Amino acid sequence: MTAVTLRALLALPEWAQSVRVLAGTAGLGREVRDVRPSPGPAPDHPVTQGELVVVAGPMRPGDWRIDALLRRVADGGGAGVLLPVDDLLEGTRRLGDRLGVPVLVTAEAPLERLVAARLALAEPELDRAELLLATHEALTDRLRPPEEIVAVLSGLLRAPVALLDDQGGVLAGESGAAGLLRPGEPVPQRIELSDGVLLAHPALLPSASRPALWLAVRLHGTAAARAGVVPPALAVAAGAVQRWLLAHRLELERDARSRSALLGDLLRLDAEPDADLRRRAADAGWRLGGWHVGIRIGTPASVDNVARGADVARALRGEGIDAVVVEHGDGWTAWTTFAQEPVAGQVRDLAARLRAAHRELGRSVGAHMGVGRPHPRPEGLAATIAEAGDAARLAATRPETGHFLHVDQLGMAQLLLEWTRTDTFEPAARALLAPLRELPGDLVRTLAAYLDAESSLAETAAVLGVHRNTVAARVQRIERVLGVDLRRRDERLALHLACRTVILADEHG
Numbered sequence: 001m002t003a004v005t006l007r008a009l010l011a012l013p014e015w016a017q018s019v020r021v022l023a024g025t026a027g028l029g030r031e032v033r034d035v036r037p038s039p040g041p042a043p044d045h046p047v048t049q050g051e052l053v054v055v056a057g058p059m060r061p062g063d064w065r066i067d068a069l070l071r072r073v074a075d076g077g078g079a080g081v082l083l084p085v086d087d088l089l090e091g092t093r094r095l096g097d098r099l100g101v102p103v104l105v106t107a108e109a110p111l112e113r114l115v116a117a118r119l120a121l122a123e124p125e126l127d128r129a130e131l132l133l134a135t136h137e138a139l140t141d142r143l144r145p146p147e148e149i150v151a152v153l154s155g156l157l158r159a160p161v162a163l164l165d166d167q168g169g170v171l172a173g174e175s176g177a178a179g180l181l182r183p184g185e186p187v188p189q190r191i192e193l194s195d196g197v198l199l200a201h202p203a204l205l206p207s208a209s210r211p212a213l214w215l216a217v218r219l220h221g222t223a224a225a226r227a228g229v230v231p232p233a234l235a236v237a238a239g240a241v242q243r244w245l246l247a248h249r250l251e252l253e254r255d256a257r258s259r260s261a262l263l264g265d266l267l268r269l270d271a272e273p274d275a276d277l278r279r280r281a282a283d284a285g286w287r288l289g290g291w292h293v294g295i296r297i298g299t300p301a302s303v304d305n306v307a308r309g310a311d312v313a314r315a316l317r318g319e320g321i322d323a324v325v326v327e328h329g330d331g332w333t334a335w336t337t338f339a340q341e342p343v344a345g346q347v348r349d350l351a352a353r354l355r356a357a358h359r360e361l362g363r364s365v366g367a368h369m370g371v372g373r374p375h376p377r378p379e380g381l382a383a384t385i386a387e388a389g390d391a392a393r394l395a396a397t398r399p400e401t402g403h404f405l406h407v408d409q410l411g412m413a414q415l416l417l418e419w420t421r422t423d424t425f426e427p428a429a430r431a432l433l434a435p436l437r438e439l440p441g442d443l444v445r446t447l448a449a450y451l452d453a454e455s456s457l458a459e460t461a462a463v464l465g466v467h468r469n470t471v472a473a474r475v476q477r478i479e480r481v482l483g484v485d486l487r488r489r490d491e492r493l494a495l496h497l498a499c500r501t502v503i504l505a506d507e508h509g
Contacts, residue, residue, distance in 0.1 A: 023096030047076030
């Protein structure tokens, strides 16, 4: 039989709101073996080991017999006392602390607390069963969204509950669980904390290898005594989340198929779209007029693109980009639309924000991104998306660009690369860069990334994953070793071509 402690009694619903601890907190972990009433502060029976004495009769906080009762409980090895008062004298509190005897007080009928305690002693699993039944009745009557499940469960447990994603980030509820979960372990978890315990249960889709969401509850102080009671209720609530996930997944997949089919019809256009296609696009909220800039985001085959579509939309919105995002092949096809033809500055600004969104997305999803040029009208949508796809395929093989390429930068680079693919250029490029290849610090890759980033120290640092001061020091060293001035266009161009040629030759062995 599971031992019942004073801390566990304090976590009972009948006790949690009406009983306070005024002294002897060090003894709250003692096992309670018996709960017996006393008509006053002088029990008419010897106090036994593990006994909680409940004083039922009226009394004053300054009654000298309270101190005598504490000594009797301490001498008999009792678990503590429960008194029907609001407060105690400071001397009585100090005595309880010195003797290590927990002193509990209540302003409500102590005999009702006694009944609840005796039920807990007689049947330790009763609390577990009642909580499980209440959770089942509250959450299985209908399909509920996860945020509602969190609110219901928090009310039942009288503790903070959080809904977490598969990275441990908080999606709903209180954030007491942030950073504590081990998302890589798809099993129920119990994590001991300095002030309590964290319990978490996964919501796992049938075909998934790791949970999509987690439910977690943090039990503080005396509530931690219910840590053995809560897991079954948490499992029921996680099942409710799982049912919502399954239903939501079906909706997402239906929507993804519909959107992908609509995109396919638009990409196959060889004339103006007919009325039906325009209506379907309008129903989806897609603008066919204006100037479109295509975006292609490719991912490894292991990524669940249907489930991760919200991450893409969130990363784009975070940079102020209003884009249509469609699950398409191994990744997503997206585009944003300008009402008028964008000027060069607008295109550069959009590319910079897309690069930032790509970096943010990379925190949770390994992806490569390509961006097309602006093209007008419905037929231009297919053109810019095709350009974005070409750029994305090239970006997948270019870690030095951060796996991000914009066609405006790519077009001239590709032409120059064709020019450099001769039998004489590669040896010349290797000779030009030889002094850098002999030194530590990966200077050739640094130089390539710096020139790809149009001499931006911050952008180069982000691509390489180092501090901008490190990049600045490396660039100064490169200029000194090669005897060049990277502010001069012709020297930058020659070195850019040389870096690209050497890197590509090394990659292809």
